[in-house]
Amino acid sequence: MSRKKTSKSKAGSAPATSALPAANGPRPVRPGTARPCPEAPPNGPPQPGWSSIGGGGDFYDVAFKVMLVGDSGVGKTCLLVRFKDGAFLAGTFISTVGIDFRRGTGPRTLGAPPPRTGPCWSWLVVFQNKVVDVDGMKVKLQIWDTAGQERFRSVTHAYYRDAHALLLLYDVTNKASFDSIQAWLTEIQEHAQDDVVLMLLGNKVDSAQERAVKREDAEKLAKDYGLPFMETSAKTGLNVDLAFTAIAKELKQRSTKAPSEPRFRLHDYIKREGRGSSCCRP
């Protein structure tokens, strides 16, 4: 994309081509050497009082940290739940409001228990692991869900620096969330790695009657910034798996591509595979 590069120190951050876990520094990717999931969250700032959680014994060849960002209410948590569990639980919106992580099917929380009602709730920054098969290689995506509320931005910034990919969401029924995208891009430019893989997603496309953001406007924005773009629905599942799979393919190829292998083209892939819409090349 045509984001400006800033010369800033991001010491300690893992480059986008490294494999997780990064707790002991980035490791080179070794295709074919499956290893168990780490016991502790490998990324993010150290938090006093965090207990370690296991990865459930999933094996993988390479692993990457993916973050979901965007305004509060755009559907980040729901998108993650849809991808991880294939579910959409309609109901009261419970915003992600702090920091923690969970794994497997149930939440694991520290401190006071979170509310147990509502849809794709989470009360903290959380991550979920999912291993996807990419051309015979097991790619683990460690997907971090963040709080979209403005007041938590300074906390979530700290998680950007070692993210390999960012899914930037807006809500197609909420113009303000689309208007925030440029500000999000500025934040990303400031806090994320320069070579982070970035994709723009317009979520809630199932709510056609309430649409407030034209697809063409988002396509234009995406084109201006050279971002791959799709409309998604956490409710119906439209393009959700595709978004994560495309990211996994791009990251996997960046880290393991042999010189003779043809380059994976993310824009072309989602354009070909996406339903509804996808674009855009500058």
Ligand SMILES: Nc1nc2c(ncn2[C@@H]2O[C@H](COP(=O)(O)OP(=O)(O)OP(=O)(O)O)[C@@H](O)[C@H]2O)c(=O)[nH]1
């Ligand atoms: N119709 C529709 N509703 C959705 C979709 N995704 C999420 N929602 C609803 O939008 C609301 C917000 O969803 P969340 O996933 O909690 O939003 P979030 O981006 O995680 O919000 P924060 O945690 O505050 O940053 C909930 O009421 C969801 O049920 C979707 O694809 N379609």
Ligand SMILES: [Mg+2]
């Ligand atoms: Mg949330």
